[in-house]
Amino acid sequence: MKFDENRRDFLKKSIGAGLSLYGITQFSLPILGTAEAKSTKPSVVIARDEKVIDKRFQIDPAVVRKMLDDSVIKLTGTKKAVDAWRELFRSDDIVGIKVNTLSGRRMSSSLEIVYAIVEGLKSAGVKEKNIIIWDKSDRDLESAGFQLNRKANNDPRCYGTIPPIGYEKDIKMLGSIASRLSRIVSHCTAFVNVPVLKHHTMAGVTLSLKNWFGAINNPNKYHFDTSVEKKMVAGCNYIPDVNSLLFSSSGLDKKQPLIVCDALMAQYDMGPGYNPRRTWIYGGLMVARDPVALDRIGLEIIENKRREAGFDSLMGTDIQPDYISIAADNFHDLGIDKRDDIKLINAGNLEPELL
């Protein structure tokens, strides 16, 4: 099925119409542990398909859905998509889908991917009203094509922290971070993190770890370290600390999200704002539970593309993304960053070339 509607209309018609096409309402058992959890190596699943996005950037939602289902099957080691989604989410979860919408329609989380995630959650028995598509602000969501919905009806909700949800009154502190958290974070019991595969002029790359800057009230305070010769966020503890604040036992101890990285179109330079001269069609999804492993692989893909395009490596620059390995240290313990310890799984019909 070709998809040629504009994004706003798409969401209005699909999510707004009830999202019942693939929906199977079922209830899940408590999580028993994933196949990945039983393995010593974290898995990063890459699904690529040449038909998922065309040269006019039109995305086929049916292909996206298949790529996603195939990916979660591989990730969990189950045989059917519904079993995979049930293993990942409980039917009574309140699931926050944290999208990345800073960069307008072209370089934000794709509606089609979010739509497929919603269908997957529904197949696990999660009720539509307990699904919240969210980011920092209404403004960013709308500029990326999302249709806001604040009502507890039969559609997923969709809104920003501001306005009017806001942040918790008290600050939370961990490591270098002192922030107020989005009240959406406090409200949700589980998350799907939907970053976009792209470069960042201060962090090197912005993937799953960096995406959580959209959950705190003061990300502007954490883009460079003023106390250490203006060291960029790429080399600081800020990003790992925000993640620990949310997901470690010393922080809020929220369940580690499922990560679905939008790599349909990716950007290898001059991010995070959209720059059409620095983007390329990768035609992929990256799916994982380990944010460090996913970011390590995502960095490799961007580095390979930079090399191909004749750009310098990020390594050795002041935006070398050291925060990925910092996230893997004993203090943060957010995942595995050693390349050899990461299991790369192909779930697409193209080779998962890291280019």
Add this chain to the structure above:
Amino acid sequence: MNINRRDFIKGLVGAGCAGLLTGIDLSKASAQYFTRSGNPAAPTSDDEHVFFVKEAMFYEDMGQKEVRCKLCPKECEVGDRERGWCGVRENRDGVYYTLVYGNPCSAYPDPIEKKPFFHFMPGTWAFSIATAGCNLNCKFCQNWEISQSRPEETKNFQLPPADIVATAKDNNCKSIAYTYTEPTVFYEYMLDTSKQARKAGLKSAVISAGYINPEPLEMLCENVDAVKIDLKSLRNKFYNDVCEGELQPVLDTLKILRDSGVWYEIVYLVVPTLNDSEQELKDTAKWVYENLGPDVPLHFSRFYPMYQLRNLPPTDPKKLTDTRKMAMDIGLNYVYIGNVAGDEGESTYCPICGELVIKRVRYFIRQNDLVDGRCKYCGEEISGIWN
């Protein structure tokens, strides 16, 4: 809501409302846009929270839609659709905007002594305004709920400079104070308001950490009458670790103020274990004496647990008393104690005859024995702006 803004503020003040006005949304009027080119900035839904979007002063184009802010020493390099460290200045397509012009989140008449200014128009009221945002992040900040927020997190008034001036006059205020958060981040608003205030016969007083670049500071000094600087420490490490700034730009600011002719006073908050060593306090008093002279009022204030430093005890009042004595022994003429109500260190004494010339209790004047700015007992001139 069609409430006349001046009447609103006047009515609120007249009703004896206590505390800051930090949560009253007066209007949902559409934002007005001001750019140098005359082309409007693209409005966004976030602009529901701000009433004016004005192109910033003091920034440079870096190309590729990136800008470098030149307002404060952080000199943030800001990509398209990103904000500076202060959180109130935003790059939109390579043009840098302030989002807090005419959008204070706090507006209230205060005694000028609350700032504190002890040598500037004592016993008068200052119409005091603040917007969201700060270019530092002091772990002891008393107003962190607004200083560490972005304008969309606060509820804001729609008060352009002319309305501030008119409201101040309506409430019998003799000055306008730019305070509570860090006025450097609402520089354009402060500058325009101070110009209009001067034309209307009102003075302007800036309450700042002094973390500002020389060029904007010098322009500001031409338009304001008094500046209070929070000198956080005389150690760069303290600025790094506790405030996320640097010491040297603040010292540079004090020297610029010294040479500018603007009245200025200094506050040093004494934080137990972090900046209260005898040596550091002595170094501070000596630096002030040697670089700024004996007549600059220096206030040593009591710390109370707040924000990220809730684990520390309040400053021992005896520590403040001892520090005051030490600073006066070094040669400073006007050394005060802050946040200890009723302490003798709240009052002004003639440096020549030692007589009490202004007795204060907390923010209020109980006795004023100055005559035309001179001690009525010995005739010594007391530094300050008294009328």
